[in-house]
Amino acid sequence: MAKARDVAAEVARLATRHDGVTVGVACAGTAVESRTYRVGDKAFLFVGKRDLRFKLDGSVAAATAAGVDVGKGGWAKLSIESGRLPRQLDAWIAESYQLMAPPAVVTVVSKPRRQAAASSGRTAKTAARRRSRPAND
Numbered sequence: 001m002a003k004a005r006d007v008a009a010e011v012a013r014l015a016t017r018h019d020g021v022t023v024g025v026a027c028a029g030t031a032v033e034s035r036t037y038r039v040g041d042k043a044f045l046f047v048g049k050r051d052l053r054f055k056l057d058g059s060v061a062a063a064t065a066a067g068v069d070v071g072k073g074g075w076a077k078l079s080i081e082s083g084r085l086p087r088q089l090d091a092w093i094a095e096s097y098q099l100m101a102p103p104a105v106v107t108v109v110s111k112p113r114r115q116a117a118a119s120s121g122r123t124a125k126t127a128a129r130r131r132s133r134p135a136n137d
Helices: 005-016 058-064 090-099 102-112 113-119 126-130
Strands: 021-026 034-039 042-047 052-056 075-079
Touching: 005 021, 005 034, 005 042, 005 090, 042 090, 090 126
Parallel strands: none
Antiparallel strands: 021 034, 034 042, 042 052, 052 075
């Protein structure tokens, strides 16, 4: 069984690898005090002494099957008392980050170039053609 600080260090590593993440404390001095990981002005991950809380959308069924308690609003609670972290945790933290990040941050951080071009109303082929045009002198 991993020690609590090892679990906290691994979760911190997974959360802070995303752009623009700040770390703080929620509910300081109370029984539910937790470390928060925020992007913009929204928290996407709460790390307490006994559990993690994060937001899910597309992974709700998979998380529920893995034993994660997911509420109606998509907020998931994962117990970390065993010291074992599920291998899907990295993907769940990334999903929570994307759900809570301002749209401009998510577009820049998580979309491949072709997908970003397609979502801007252009096809990837058109976007590539525009990038390869020589500048007009």
